[in-house]
Amino acid sequence: xxxxxxxxxxxxxxxxxxxxxxxxxCRLGTRRISSQELAKLMGLxxxxxxxxxxxxxxxxxxxxGYNTDELRDRIAELLGLGRSFSLILVxxxxxxxxxIKYAHFAELGxxxxxxxxxxxxxxxxxxxxxxVKPIEELTAHLAHGGVDIxxxxxxxxxxxxxxxxxxxAGITALWNFAPVDLxxxxxxxxxxxxxxxxxxxxxxxMNAAEK
Amino acid sequence: xxxxxxxxxxxxxxxxxxxxxxxxxCRLGTRRISSQELAKLMGLxxxxxxxxxxxxxxxxxxxxGYNTDELRDRIAELLGLGRSFSLILVxxxxxxxxxIKYAHFAELGxxxxxxxxxxxxxxxxxxxxxxVKPIEELTAHLAHGGVDIxxxxxxxxxxxxxxxxxxxAGITALWNFAPVDLxxxxxxxxxxxxxxxxxxxxxxxMNAAEK
DNA sequence: TACTGTATGTGAACTTTTTAACAATTGATT
DNA sequence: AATCAATTGTTAAAAAGTTCACATACAGTA
Numbered sequence: 001x002x003x004x005x006x007x008x009x010x011x012x013x014x015x016x017x018x019x020x021x022x023x024x025x026c027r028l029g030t031r032r033i034s035s036q037e038l039a040k041l042m043g044l045x046x047x048x049x050x051x052x053x054x055x056x057x058x059x060x061x062x063x064x065g066y067n068t069d070e071l072r073d074r075i076a077e078l079l080g081l082g083r084s085f086s087l088i089l090v091x092x093x094x095x096x097x098x099x100i101k102y103a104h105f106a107e108l109g110x111x112x113x114x115x116x117x118x119x120x121x122x123x124x125x126x127x128x129x130x131x132v133k134p135i136e137e138l139t140a141h142l143a144h145g146g147v148d149i150x151x152x153x154x155x156x157x158x159x160x161x162x163x164x165x166x167x168x169a170g171i172t173a174l175w176n177f178a179p180v181d182l183x184x185x186x187x188x189x190x191x192x193x194x195x196x197x198x199x200x201x202x203x204x205x206m207n208a209a210e211k
Numbered sequence: 212x213x214x215x216x217x218x219x220x221x222x223x224x225x226x227x228x229x230x231x232x233x234x235x236x237c238r239l240g241t242r243r244i245s246s247q248e249l250a251k252l253m254g255l256x257x258x259x260x261x262x263x264x265x266x267x268x269x270x271x272x273x274x275x276g277y278n279t280d281e282l283r284d285r286i287a288e289l290l291g292l293g294r295s296f297s298l299i300l301v302x303x304x305x306x307x308x309x310x311i312k313y314a315h316f317a318e319l320g321x322x323x324x325x326x327x328x329x330x331x332x333x334x335x336x337x338x339x340x341x342x343v344k345p346i347e348e349l350t351a352h353l354a355h356g357g358v359d360i361x362x363x364x365x366x367x368x369x370x371x372x373x374x375x376x377x378x379x380a381g382i383t384a385l386w387n388f389a390p391v392d393l394x395x396x397x398x399x400x401x402x403x404x405x406x407x408x409x410x411x412x413x414x415x416x417m418n419a420a421e422k
Numbered sequence: 423t424a425c426t427g428t429a430t431g432t433g434a435a436c437t438t439t440t441t442a443a444c445a446a447t448t449g450a451t452t
Numbered sequence: 453a454a455t456c457a458a459t460t461g462t463t464a465a466a467a468a469g470t471t472c473a474c475a476t477a478c479a480g481t482a
Contacts, residue, residue: 010469012415016408020390034429043392046429047471054431062430063478079411080418098309104390104407149413173417175410179231179315181254189420191413193406196315197227199386200290202360202402204223206384207291209400221439245459257459258441265461273460274448423482430477440467447460452453 007078011052015075017042018052022072034065081108086147087175089115090162091154092122092132095177099151101128112151114141135165142169149173156180163190218289222263226286228253229263233283245276292319297358298386300326301373302365303333303343306388310362311339323362325352346376353380360384367391374401 007015021042025033035046035053042049053059053066059074060066076082087105089096092115100112115132117123123134133141141147150171154162159178166174167188174190176182179197182190218226232253236244246257246264253260264270264277270285271277287293298316300307303326311323326343328334334345344352352358361382365373370389377385378399385401387393390408393401 006419008469012412015415016405016411017392019411020408036429043394045471047473048469050430050432051470058431060430061478062476063428063480065429078415078418080414081411085414094309094312098305101305108407108411110410148417149410173413175413181228183254187420189413189416191409191416193404193409194227195404196319197231198402198404199321199360200227200230200292200319201223202384202386202400203292203296204226204290205400205402206359207289208217209398219438247459256441258443259439261460261462262440269461271460272448273446274450274458276459426479426481428477428479430475432475433473435470435472437470438468440465442465443463445460445462447458449456449458451456 007055011055014044014052015079019072019075019079019081022068022075025068026072030068032065033068035060038066084109084111085149086111086113087149087151088113088138088141088147089130089151089153090117090135090138090166091152091177092117092125092127093153093155096151096153097127099153100130113147116141138165139169142166142171145170147171149175152176152178152182154178218266222266225255225263226290230283230286230290230292233279233286236279237283241279243276244279246271249277295320295322296360297322297324298360298362299324299349299352299358300341300362300364301328301346301349301377302363302388303328303336303338304364304366307362307364308338310364311341324358327352349376350380353377353382356381358382360386363387363389363393365389 021038035049039046039049053071056074056078059071087110089099089112092100096115096117100115105111112130115127115130116135116138117132118135122132125132150166150173152159152162152166152174156178159176159180160182163174163182163184167184172188174182174184174188176190176192179194181192184190232249246260250257250260264282267285267289270282298321300310300323303311307326311326316322323341326338326341327346327349328343329346333343336343361377361384363370363373363377363385367389370387370391371393374385374393374395378395383399385393385395385399387401387403390405392403395401
């Protein structure tokens, strides 16, 4: 069985979920799990899980199942979780501040190392141990390198400008919370967290169910 | 629960994005738009957009394009945005507090009407105009009815219990921020906002691009 | 060692989603 | 009024994703 160079998009989207569940299982001391059990746990089908795991090289043992540790490590490796990552935050408003204080980054080796904002109301404030700096210092700060990802948590109207600024300063990965689809050059990776969009999907389902 | 006219799942996922863009366009005074233009704006293909819009009844005019107002209204109707919605928040931690203060709910007719927590540190505190109540009062509060959606923003270990409590109290729609896939009966709608999952997808892409 | 039950790996069928192509319709122009 | 250009609605093909079915290989047992 050949390991495919690029994983199907659908599998990639499920990878974090697998990782999460496998970490939980390991923590609980479960040493092995079958596609059947995992399927039930995650609300997928056993077949799908086997297909997925097979797409990055069979890690299972016939008649036995999957070794949780091994599988978790394999997925962590695919995700590139082997090392520590540095993030900066741009926009220390409500969401930005919540992200700084969010506890679960560290478990994955993710660290917010600096925060920037334009508003005098937050600049120089200490939020969860990080002193917010004026946006003017951003480019200089990034010049030193060593930052892997920028979190865009600014208001929608300035999100694109912020992205441009970051990209010009050498950032190639954006985690975007603004309800805008950023235009970026091909070498820049973006993932969006459009929370309201998901809420609207919920509304749609509620609405559809009533009929 | 019977589905009214079941749109393809892929279309449903794009509906909020369409709505967002059409609102923007209307606000800017744009009266018409072609699938071509919208495609460029949203990073989709024109063909896909025409397919999507066609799946809920052609709203366009050949040789002309789509009327932005009309299209926006049609999509808002599909999403069930005609009326006001009441939400309650369970878990007034970092994320919960940020959500209370989040400005863009009101634009869509969404209103957080109450917040609950267990911690004495936040209970009775006024956050963004809402006084957090102890979780014990939740069931009584819901007995009055009139709440459409519950936001689950509690720590992962208690998320399932919280969901159970809400469902027992009659809630049928959960907007879940805990990194857990909630087990719910079929009549309950859930959408997850697994933020870290999306960050891991970003990591994967960065990692994959390096190869 | 041989046997049995279990659960994977895998090819194929099936479904959903996306892309492509083009005829049909309409607004604008002369 | 007739023609042209633009852009949809629609059908067909391709690609991606999911489910099914089962031979195969392994763990556990005696």
